[in-house]
Amino acid sequence: MNSNSDWSRRNFIQKTSGGVPTLAFMLQHAGPAPASKKQQNVSDKFIPIDLSRQFTATPADFGPRERARGLTRQSREDGLIRLPGGxxxxxxxxxxxGSEDALKKSWIALSSQPASWVTHSVEIxxxxxxxxxxxxxxxxxxxxxxxxxxQDVVERVGQMLAEAVLVYGxxxxxxxxxxxxxxxNSPSVDWGHLSFQAVPHRSDVPTRLDDPLRxxxxxGDLQCGxxxxDYAADPALDSSVTLWLCALANPWPDRELKALRMESRDADPLVICGLTLFQGHENxxxxERLSLYRITLPEANAADAGRxxxxxxxxxxxxxxxGRAFEPEAWLxxxxxxxxxDASAEPSRHIFAEVTASPxxxxxxxxxxxxxxxxxxLNQALPGRELEARAGGPRVEILERDKVWIHGRVLDTTTQRPTPVRLAFRSKDGRYIPPYGHRTEINSAWFQDYGADVQWHHSSFAVIDGSFQIELPVGTVYLEMTKGFEYKGVRRKLTIEANQRELNLEISPLLNFRSQGWVSADSHVHFLSPSTAILEGQAEGVNLINLLAAQWGDLFTNVGDMPQGPLVSQDRETMVWVGTENRQHILGHLGLLGGHGAPVxxxxxxxxxxxxxGDPLWCSLSEWADACRKREGLVVAVHFPYPTAELAADIVMDKID
Known part of the structure; x- marks a missing residue:
């Protein structure tokens, strides 16, 4: 949940109950559309080779294939493989x-089986x-x-289709x-049939949680980021056909290459569409793995939208x-x-970029x-030293090059046993570093992210059971950790060593109301699974969580969790009881808690x-309340005093507890 967002449960209920269309409300809160894609930048280390004189085949020569009909709209009609051209x-x-015209030669087709449109060997x-x-x-x-x-067959993995012969001067x-x-590989692949040394011609496309969808x-796919x-999953693509790219390493790059000779080794055809030489040193x-870069701008205007x-x-x-201004001493x-x-209003000169790339x-x-x-x-960017752009002005520095994988525990100082908490690690610049299994970006929108993560104002936290694993940068990091109101919150500066593998943290109790017979409870929770609700309750010092099943139009949430009855934590100190929220948008909303038997x-x-x-007014709030009382349950006006209608009368008639 996000306590600082208009897209909260209460706000959503108030907005939709007031007649605002849900879709319109969601669109009003959608972020800006991503920038349009531009022509990619190209290094001068590449030399594309014109193969037009060597082309032997047209897509029509290759012929219609049944599996090609699912690749493009045109292929659906004629069954031809249609690839990008030019x-x-x-x-x-x-x-x-070559040309995208299916009747023009644009491929080199290699095969040992004679045909007018194939060749056994070609020298470039x-x-x-x-x-x-x-x-x-x-x-x-x-x-x-x-x-x-x-049919008992063996897939032809590793089938030798051709040899590339490097001919030296x-x-x-x-x-x-x-x-x-x-x-x-083939122009389309079934799941689980990817290549070991080749990649699709498409790049992976990062997404944002507020990206538009057709x-x-x-x-659900958008949540993956x-x-x-590999399988042409981007819904913006009109074609799912795949060209496979491989980079063959020349074992003697200092020797001049006179030619590349391609020789067929099988009747099954190999089709070559493009050839480019690379004069760099790395594939x-x-x-390399994802790395973090900090770009220092000429002016403090990093937050200028779209600039x-x-x-x-x-x-x-x-x-x-x-970047956000982060003052460690003031924060501590x-x-x-x-x-x-709260997000800092101070202008920043830094943009951070997470990049995976070739050296x-x-x-x-x-x-x-x-x-x-x-x-x-990028191969000139070093930790601790800013690299100036070729044309001067901005500078870039790679951060957190050295990291270690940590197995951590949080111990209660009284029992010296692991205890659930809500925590966050932050880098030297204040950036959130989640434990493994928790999101970097938490989706705080309604009914969209209900894992063990919390966004509070502009800060993110992970809820852990007392143990965690995390990859942390070597050097200084900052820790924030809480466990409800009965424990002393922690903010600490930590130093992570290069050879460190374990991290033991401690949190201390201030009070123990439970020993005095008190029970803390949350009477109104939605969407979480009961086991996640147990974990979050333990981390927040809540003993009883009333998880309410509900109907939202044609959506029903947590209904499948009701038949199993209450769920109790292993230490018997936290319980989740699944009840219902019974709602009518004018008369009011009731939380029916702790009932036995069939739900109301x-x-x-x-x-x-x-x-x-078109659903009718099945019953009044008082009838729901009476049904709950018969099941030995408790009736709560969950949004009191709103909606302002029957609730007041039911309180006077002692229908609401």
Whole structure:
């Protein structure tokens, strides 16, 4: 939940009960649309080769294939494989492809089986040096991947389709294999049939939680934070056809390459669509792990919406965000432990970018307002030293290069046993670092993220059971930790060592009302699973959690959790009891807690925003209250005094506890 967001449960109920269409309300709260994609930047280390003189085949020659009909709209009609054509940039690598016209030669088709449109061997003149030979290619489908019922076959993984022969200027040669599901694959693949040394021509596309969707059923996929490239999952794509890219390493990059000779080794065709030489030192398709870069701008205007764009040629920019002013000493001294921090209004000169890329990659910063572009060579960025752009001005520095995987525990100082808490680790610049299993970006919108994470104002927290694993940067980090009102909140500065593997933290009780017979309770909780509610209750010092099943139009939540009855924690100190919230948008809302036997149905009445369109007024609030009392339950006016209608009368008639 997000206590600082208008998109809270109470606000949602008030808005929808007042007749505001839910969809319109959601759209009003949607963030700005992502920036449109631009032509990718290309390194001058690439040399695309024109293959037009070597092309042997048209898509029509290759012929219609039944499995091609699902690739594009045109393919659905004629069954032909249709690929991108002309000048293309795939994953930062430029290619000169043939025509997109299905009747024009645009492919080199290699096969040992004679046909007018294939060749057994082709030699492509190069006459220059290269460290890697980048191929854009595909092969036919392996029918053994979809055997008929009862058919016993072996998939042709590793089938040698061709050899790439590097012909050197001194007469020497080097042969490199082109194998099915290693260096090449088919234009579409079933799940679980990816390549070992080749990648799709599409890049992974990072997403934001407020990105627009063509189809709302893709909402769950959006929560992952990325449209993966392997199976053409991006719904914005009109084509799911795949070209496979591989970068063949030249074992002698200092020797001039006279030519590349491609020789078929099987009747099954190999189709080459593009060839590009790379004169760098590292594989342009092999990315390093996600790294954090801090870009220092010429002015303190990092928060200017849409002004700055960060991109990388040989990689993916996973996230970018403006820096916030973080004063560690002032933060440590603040008494608001666990209550969240307001976003700083101070202007920032820093943009942070999380990037996975080849060591050969170039990072680009574009100032949309001024029309300026700045370039950084990532292999020159070092920890502790800012690298200036080639054209001067902005600077970039890689942060947190050294990290360690930590196994942590939080101990109660009284019992010296692990205890659940709500905690957050923060970097030197105040950035949230979640334990493994918890989100970096928490979706605080209604009914969208109900894991063991909390966003409070502009601060994020993870709820843990007393143990956790986390990857932390070596050096200084900051800890914030709470356990309800009966424990002393913690804010600490920690130093993580390079060889550290364990971290023991402590939290101390201030009071123990439970020993005096008191019980703390939350009478109104939605959406959580009962086991997650137990964990959050333990971390917040709550003994009884009333998790309320409810109806929201045609959506029913937590109904499946009611038949199992109350759930009790292992230490017997925390209980979750699933009741119901019974609602009518004019008369009022009731929480029916702790009842036994069958639930009080129906839970909502009289149509939106509580029940479905056209539902009648099944009963009054007082009838719901009487039914709950018969089940030995407790009746609570959960939004008292709103809605202002029957609630007052029911209180006077002693229907509400």
């Amino acid at each position: 000048k293309q940039v795939f994953r930062g690598i430029p290619f000169l492809l 003149p190069l006459n220059q040096k290269a460290a890697y030979i980048c191929l854009a290619q595909f092969c036919g489908w392996d029918h053994n991947e979809r055997p008929a019922p009862g 001194d007469g020497g040669e080097q042969r490199l294999p082109i194998r099915r599901r290693f260096e090449v 189809n709302a059923q893709l909402w 990325v449209w993966e490239s 342009p398709l092999r990315y 700055w764009q960060v991109s990388v040629d040989l990689g993916v920019v996973a996230r970018t965000f403006a 001294a603040q008494p608001r432990i666990g209550l969240g921090d 050969e990659a170039l990072l680009w910063l574009e100032d949309i307002k001024a029309g300026r572009r700045y370039q950084f060579e 149905y129906p839970m909502s009445a009289s149509g939106p925003g509580e029940s479905y369109i």
